[in-house]
Amino acid sequence: MKYAAKIEVSLKPGHSNPEGETIAHLLKELNYQVERVDVSKVYTVTLEATTLVEAKVKAEEMSKRLLANPTKDNYTIDIVEQ
Amino acid sequence: MKYAAKIEVSLKPGHSNPEGETIAHLLKELNYQVERVDVSKVYTVTLEATTLVEAKVKAEEMSKRLLANPTKDNYTIDIVEQ
Structure with a gap:
């Protein structure tokens, strides 16, 4: 069976977030009332597995092993059968 | 009122996806049966607005204006009141 695993990797709270800070700064310069911007990455992995649990x-x-750095990242996983 | 706008920016289908291809390749080398990997970015913007519609x-x-490139990117927006 084919599954899509949507893995969202975000920085743990308190870690330096230079990209989000830069974007927040630019949005403020464009006159938006922005308090903060957090940036995360989503990897949608299409994979083969026999069951949803295995996926x-x-x-x-x-x-x-590869996508998140346990020292600085949190991650969430959503699996959808395809 | 304060709102969180979750803006997910992904490549339009058919555009070159070197990061996803690299990750798919690495996962295959780790013996996972992966067909493809798509990568997108999520900007969670905390902003001030008077109504959900304005947000x-x-x-x-x-x-x-800033987060997506209309030539190559699609984006979706989810708004949550905070």
Whole structure:
């Protein structure tokens, strides 16, 4: 079966967020009343697995081994059958 | 009122996706059965607006003026009152 694992990786609170700060600054210069901007990345991985549970386990592994840095990142996973 | 606008910017289909291809390649080297990886970015903008509709209009403008490139990107917007 084919699944799409949507893995969203974001910075843990308190970590330096230079990209978000830059964008917030630019939006303020464009006269928007912006308080803050947080930036995260979404990896949509299309993968083969026999069950939804197996797809979730694999997506967890991929996040830990490659996509997220446990020191500075949080991640969430959503799995959809395709 | 304060709102969080979650703006997800992704590549339009058919555009070159080197980051996703690199990650798919690495995951295959780690023995995962991956078909493809798509990468998108989420900007969570915390902004002031008087109504949810105004927050949505502002988030649309920000997307068009700064966050998305209309030639190559699609974007979706979700607004949540805070």
